[in-house]
Every structure is written in structure tokens, then in C-alpha cells.
Amino acid sequence: MLNSRYYVVGNTDVWMVEVNGTDTGQHKSSSGATLLAVTAAQRLAMRGEPAHVCVLDEDGRLRCKWSYNPNRLRHLKPDSTC
DSSP states (O other): OOOEEEEEEEOSSOEEEEETTEEEEEESSHHHHHHHHHHHHHHHHHTTOOEEEEEEOTTSOEEEEEEEOTTTTOOOOTTOBO
């Protein structure tokens, strides 16, 4: 079972989502890129697969935005680090 991690990184006007080493393209806002990543991760979770979305914050740290792991049965808090 693949453990997919979506990383949302960028700056003011260019944001990208990387998943398992593959770039999904550029987005104009962090919210748009995050929405794409969470939606994709939720689709995997609906099939019972672990998936995590981490977003780069203003301080340059990756923070967990959304997480699902059927083996742990516990979701990470939104302010957790990835």
C-alpha cells in the first residue's frame, strides 16, 4: 500500500504540488494548490490508502494540513509538522 505525501510549496504567486517525486504543475495561489492536494488525498483515503498533505508555512516549515492513515486510526492535527 503506497503512502502518498502531497507537498504544497511555493511563494506569493507560484505554488506547486509535488506527490511522490512528481510535480503536478503550477498554481496561482496556495489555497488552489492545497485544495487540489487535499482533494486528491481524500480520493486515496476513500480507497483505504494512507495519504498526507503538507503545506509550506510563512516560516518555511512544512505543516500537516490533512492526513489519513488507516493503520493508525488517528488524524494529525492541522498544525502538526509533516
